[in-house]
Amino acid sequence: MEVMPRHRLIAALWLLVFVLPAVAQKPGKPIRPGFNLFSKQQDVQLGxxxxxxxxxxxQVVENRELQDYIQRIGKRLAAQPEADEFPYTFEMVNDRAINAFALPGGPTFMNTGLLIHADNEAQVAGVVAHEIAHVALRHGTNQVSKANFLQLPAIIAGIATGSQLWAGLAQLGSQTLLLKYSRTAETQADILxxxxxxxxxxxxxxxxxxFEKLESEGGSRAPQFLxxxxxxxxxxKSIEAEVRVMPxxxxxxxxxxxxxxKRLAQQLPEPKGAQQQQQQQGQAAPAPGVSAPPAAVRTPREIPNPSSRFRSLSGTGWVLNHPDNWQVLGDRSQGSITxxxxxxVVENGLACGVxxxxxxxxxxxxxxRTMTRDLIADLRRTNPDLNVGRDQRRTRLDGQEALVTExxxxxxxxxxxxxxxxTVQRDRGLFYMVLVSPQSEYARFRPAFEQTLLSVRFSN
Ligand SMILES: [Zn+2]
Incomplete structure (x- = not known):
C-alpha cells in the first residue's frame, strides 16, 4: 500500500477539519428533519x-385513468429512499387552481389546474417530488412543534381531545401551519x-x-401554490447546483x-361548490377549518405540592426520577415526553411540569452555547411571546456541562x-429539559425540579 506523503496527509487533514464542514452545507449534503414533538406514527395519524x-x-376526480396516472408518478417517486417509507397516497382533485399539497405522513393531493398548467410529465413529477420531500422531512409537524412546544405535549398525549390530533391542532389554531412552509423548508424540499x-x-x-414559470405569473393572480x-x-440555481453533483x-x-x-383534465366538468370557487379566487391555505369538538372545560385547580417520593423513569438513552404524583405523557421511545x-396540564398549555x-x-x-442559541432561535421564531433572559447559568447534568436559560x-x-x-450536548444535538411553573409559585416547585435534574443519568 502506498504511503501518503506527509504534505498530502496534512492537506487531507486540513480538508477534513476546515473545508468539509463548509462543504457539508453545499449540494449533495444529507438533509434531515428538524425539531419535532410528534412521532413519525403520529405524523401518519394526523395526516x-x-x-x-x-x-x-x-372534489376528488372521478376518472380512473387520471387517478392511475398521478398514482403511478407518485409511487415511482415515493419508492426512492429519500421519501422515507411513509404510507403515501396520491389523489387528483378537480380544481382549476394551480395547487398541490401533502399532509403529514403521506396523503398527497394535486389539482387538475396544476396538470393543465404543466408542459410535461417531469414538471408534474417535480411538484409531486417536492410535496413528498415536505412529508419526508416532516416540515408540517416541525412547524407546529416549534410554534406550540409548550402546548403540544398535552394535545399529543390526548389530554384535551381524546386521540384526535387534527382537532387538537384546531384548538391551538395551528392547522394551517401544517401547509405553510418557510423558505428554508422550500429550499430543502426543492433539493430533496x-x-x-x-x-x-x-x-x-x-x-x-x-417553479420559474409559476413565479413569472405572479402579481395579483399568483398561482395558489406559491x-x-x-x-x-x-x-x-440551487436545483442546478444539486444536479451537478449527481451521477x-x-x-x-x-x-x-x-x-x-392533460386533455382529459381539461375536459372534466368544472367543479361546483363554494370551496372551489374560493380557491380559484386565490384563497390561501387549502386546509379547511374544522370546528373542534367542544373542549372539556376544566377550571384550573390549584396544583398540589410535588410528592417527596420519587419514581424512576427511563427514556432513550437517559433515566431520571420524578415526583410520584406527576404523570408521564407521551411516548418515551419517541421524541418528547412531559x-x-x-x-x-390545562387546556392548551402546560402550567407546571417538565x-x-x-x-x-x-x-x-x-x-x-451555539446549539442552545440555535434551539432558542428556532423556538422564538414561532413563539414571539417567549421572553428570553440575558443570563445563562452553567450547571452539570450527570457530570456533563449543561446550560440553564431562563x-x-x-x-x-x-x-x-x-x-x-x-441543555446538554448529546449525539449530534441536544438533550434538553424544560421546567415550567407559574412564576409566583416557583419556590414551591423548585426542590422537585432540582431533585429531578440531579437524578438524570445518561446511558450509552
Ligand atoms: Zn414547498
Missing part, C-alpha cells in the same frame, strides 16, 4: 385525520425533490423550470401519455410563567 376532513371539502426525481428517471431541471410554498430565491443518468421516464392526460401534575426532549442541531459540530411567557393560568431550558 389521515386531516385527509378525511379535507376530502369532504374537495430533485434527488428523488433524478433517481426516478425525471430531469430535475424541469421542476426548476416549472402562497403555501414561498419562493426561497435562486430556486433554479449522470438517463431521464426518460414516462408513466403515461402526458398530452392525453412529566407533570395532572392539574399542571418536558424532556432531544433536538438535532443543524450543525452537529457546534458547541453547547425564559418567561404568559401562563395558561394567568400571570407569568417561568420556563427554564436546560
Amino acid at each position: 389521515q385525520e386531516a385527509a378525511a376532513e379535507i376530502r369532504k371539502q374537495i 425533490g430533485a434527488r428523488m426525481m433524478a433517481k426516478a428517471g425525471y430531469n430535475p431541471i424541469e421542476a426548476a423550470r416549472f 402562497s403555501s410554498h414561498p419562493n426561497p430565491g435562486n430556486r433554479v 449522470s443518468m438517463p431521464y426518460n421516464t414516462a408513466e403515461g401519455d402526458f398530452a392525453r392526460m 412529566i407533570a401534575p395532572q392539574e399542571g 418536558i424532556v426532549s432531544t433536538w438535532q442541531a443543524p450543525n452537529p459540530r457546534a458547541n453547547l 425564559m418567561r411567557t404568559a401562563s395558561p393560568l394567568g400571570g407569568q410563567e417561568l420556563v427554564q431550558l436546560v
Whole structure:
C-alpha cells in the first residue's frame, strides 16, 4: 500500500477539519428533519385525520385513468429512499387552481389546474417530488412543534381531545401551519425533490423550470401554490447546483401519455361548490377549518405540592426520577415526553411540569452555547411571546456541562410563567429539559425540579 506523503496527509487533514464542514452545507449534503414533538406514527395519524376532513371539502376526480396516472408518478417517486417509507397516497382533485399539497405522513393531493398548467410529465413529477420531500422531512409537524412546544405535549398525549390530533391542532389554531412552509423548508424540499426525481428517471431541471414559470405569473393572480410554498430565491440555481453533483443518468421516464392526460383534465366538468370557487379566487391555505369538538372545560385547580417520593423513569438513552404524583405523557421511545401534575396540564398549555426532549442541531459540530442559541432561535421564531433572559447559568447534568436559560411567557393560568431550558450536548444535538411553573409559585416547585435534574443519568 502506498504511503501518503506527509504534505498530502496534512492537506487531507486540513480538508477534513476546515473545508468539509463548509462543504457539508453545499449540494449533495444529507438533509434531515428538524425539531419535532410528534412521532413519525403520529405524523401518519394526523395526516389521515386531516385527509378525511379535507376530502369532504374537495372534489376528488372521478376518472380512473387520471387517478392511475398521478398514482403511478407518485409511487415511482415515493419508492426512492429519500421519501422515507411513509404510507403515501396520491389523489387528483378537480380544481382549476394551480395547487398541490401533502399532509403529514403521506396523503398527497394535486389539482387538475396544476396538470393543465404543466408542459410535461417531469414538471408534474417535480411538484409531486417536492410535496413528498415536505412529508419526508416532516416540515408540517416541525412547524407546529416549534410554534406550540409548550402546548403540544398535552394535545399529543390526548389530554384535551381524546386521540384526535387534527382537532387538537384546531384548538391551538395551528392547522394551517401544517401547509405553510418557510423558505428554508422550500429550499430543502426543492433539493430533496430533485434527488428523488433524478433517481426516478425525471430531469430535475424541469421542476426548476416549472417553479420559474409559476413565479413569472405572479402579481395579483399568483398561482395558489406559491402562497403555501414561498419562493426561497435562486430556486433554479440551487436545483442546478444539486444536479451537478449527481451521477449522470438517463431521464426518460414516462408513466403515461402526458398530452392525453392533460386533455382529459381539461375536459372534466368544472367543479361546483363554494370551496372551489374560493380557491380559484386565490384563497390561501387549502386546509379547511374544522370546528373542534367542544373542549372539556376544566377550571384550573390549584396544583398540589410535588410528592417527596420519587419514581424512576427511563427514556432513550437517559433515566431520571420524578415526583410520584406527576404523570408521564407521551411516548418515551419517541421524541418528547412531559412529566407533570395532572392539574399542571390545562387546556392548551402546560402550567407546571417538565418536558424532556432531544433536538438535532443543524450543525452537529457546534458547541453547547451555539446549539442552545440555535434551539432558542428556532423556538422564538414561532413563539414571539417567549421572553428570553440575558443570563445563562452553567450547571452539570450527570457530570456533563449543561446550560440553564431562563425564559418567561404568559401562563395558561394567568400571570407569568417561568420556563427554564436546560441543555446538554448529546449525539449530534441536544438533550434538553424544560421546567415550567407559574412564576409566583416557583419556590414551591423548585426542590422537585432540582431533585429531578440531579437524578438524570445518561446511558450509552
Ligand atoms: Zn414547498
